[in-house]
Amino acid sequence: MSRIHVTTSVNGDEVDFLCEPDETLLDALRNRLGLTGSKEGCGTGDCGACSVTLDGRLVCSCLVLAAEAEGREIATIEGMAEGEALHPLQKKFIEHAALQCGVCTPGILVATKALLEKNPDPSETEVRYWLAGNLCRCTGYDKIIRAVMDAAAELRRA
Known part of the structure; x- marks a missing residue:
């Protein structure tokens, strides 16, 4: 070939x-x-x-x-980050301890960034639906959802 x-x-x-x-x-x-x-x-x-x-x-x-x-x-x-500056989603994942082993985290961050670009004011249900294709075996999803909701609110204020 x-x-x-x-x-x-x-x-x-x-x-x-x-x-x-x-x-x-x-x-x-x-x-x-x-x-x-x-x-x-x-x-x-x-x-x-x-x-x-x-x-x-x-x-x-x-x-x-x-x-x-x-x-x-x-x-x-x-x-996702701009130079040394982390994206607000990345910052919120750290603040909310929404990551552990790091296998799923990059995909979840890319997915949630895509969601927030499409819908900057998602409901918790919409975030959970959007992330249905991302599996996390370490943290569970509550911290991830809280981080995304917090980042969405921060991005709307900016």
């Missing part, structure tokens, strides 16, 4: 890489571009640990072929 040349935007930067025709976006991000924040939890799109946005749409990067990224915009957990 011959490799495929992909030119895409990742976290606002144009990047080029070569990938195999059957290579997932998750593998390309981690192994070709060195962006290891997204994790492989299941490889079947059931856990959300590999969540990224592709053209603003939340996707499981383990289910997207790397070649499908051609000409598109990808946002990963690495692009």
Whole structure:
């Protein structure tokens, strides 16, 4: 098989890489571009640990072929903070102790950022529904939900 040349935007930067025709976006991000924040939890799109946005749409990067990224915009957990300044969601996750092992956290943060960009004033039910595709085995969800609700309120005030 011959490799495929992909030119895409990742976290606002144009990047080029070569990938195999059957290579997932998750593998390309981690192994070709060195962006290891997204994790492989299941490889079947059931856990959300590999969540990224592709053209603003939340996707499981383990289910997207790397070649499908051609000409598109990808946002990963690495692009969430602005320089040294953490995103308000990241700050609230720390304040509310809403993370432990770190496998699910990047996907949850990317997912909740996508939610708040779509709906800056979600109800608790909407947050829980939006995060239904993200599994956390360490913290439970109450601290995560409180962190998201608190971040949403802060972002609305800003």
